[in-house]
Amino acid sequence: MTLTGSGPAHDPPAHTPRRAGAPVPARTRVYGPERRLDRRVALVTGASSGIGAATARRFAMDGWQLLLNGRDRYRLERTAAGTSAVVLPADLAAPDGPRLLARSALHTTGRVDVLVAGAGIRWTGPFAAMPHTDIDRVLTLDLNATLHLVREVLPTMIAAGRGRVVLLGARAGAGEEAVYRAAQAGLAAFAGALREELRGTGVGVTFVVPGPVDTASRTHRAGLLTPGEVAATIFDAVRRHRDEAHVAPPAESRARALGPGLYRRLRDRFG
Template identity: 45%
Template sequence: MDVRGAVAVVTGASSGIGAATALRLHEAGARLVLHGRDGDRLNALAERTGGVAVRADFAEPGAAEAVAGEIAGRAGRVDVLVNNAGMGWAGPVTEMTAADARRLLTVNLAAPVELTRALLPALLERPRAAVVFVTSIAGRAGVAGESVYSASKAGLDVFAESLRLELVGTGVHVGVVVPGVVDTEFFARRGRPYQRRSPRPVPAGAVAEAVWKAVVAERAEQYVPRWLRVPIAVRGTMPAVYRALSARFGGSG
């Protein structure tokens, strides 16, 4: 897919992976529609890239549907949708309030599902289009202290795979990017900084590059960094060994 002149929607573009992805797509010649919660950062990025800023908090009722309507009204068409917006929460599940869990599941799972559902008719009208989901290694491996977050990303992963099968024979490609630890503000915002010595965080730009490749090369799945596919392969083929190693070396970051 050639993204030059394509209309690309990037959610969670205020900072981190979303901002890096927006800049990568802008560099490739895409026209941007940028969603985020931080209005100042979003407007600055829109000014830098010539994009359209759509400020909204996906945790609010009806926000995803409203964003879809605003995108349709202001952009006219959609060629690329990057579902990146998300949030974290760290700690024992017993310390998580019902409101915390509901907010996390809404932002990480319900909102991207709703936004994709609402924009899919517009994507299907294009000769070539792409939907990319930024998930997490936590959704494939599970992480102690991040059970609800992991569940939300696992749900998004399965939604993406099911959607890919549903869209076989259409012009819409579905890709998934699975990052590990990324050097962004995510860990500070989740309430617990990243404290492990390894693995070392990768730059947000590395994930943005994988998103770009998911679009232009129509790649179905990419891990960032690539070695993360190894423990997932072990989990699938030797689950008992994987769980033993996870119990010894795993845990929250």
């Protein structure tokens, strides 16, 4: 059984000078070109790795002002390199983490136009053997922290009459990830309900569902999506104000074309 993306099995990376612990006020540092507050602002969590890092780079390429969150400052700085991104390290699983991050973000730029909630951890193994603490860790970060962060940034989006929240889901399929899947199902329900609630406010909710992606939270194997492919889908969905976006690995798209039997077998195998 494995916990990936966070926790004892993952953090701290070797180059991390200190382990993130109790909530600390996020500190800011600016990189590269001068920050311009007339630009659109995206707050990206999970920006130190995988999908979040690739998404941050994609938005930066289009001239957005980026606010980057994760716990690992060194890896956030790597994502920020060459851009005007501001790094806001904070532990979102800490009780006050989402509130402190939102406060730092709004203090830095005055507004958040798009929130991409890319922070997440995954626990794999039989549920009957899953430690209770890990049940809490997965639900706390993947579900609760995301909802609290959205709750913190939403009022300023509604007041501005514009904005977009991007949530990441995962497809049902692969086994031994019951709690991770439960969190994802919760996010899907939340995205749909919140979208309806926000109709007419100018604020939208995009739910992005990638197939398996080659990131720290997956064992590396052939045929997975790249984080860049998912980032491109997220960027396009934001640009087009899409409610939902699905992205499948290239092999799966080819299998779909070959017929439903092979497609189902691949999905059952890879999730």
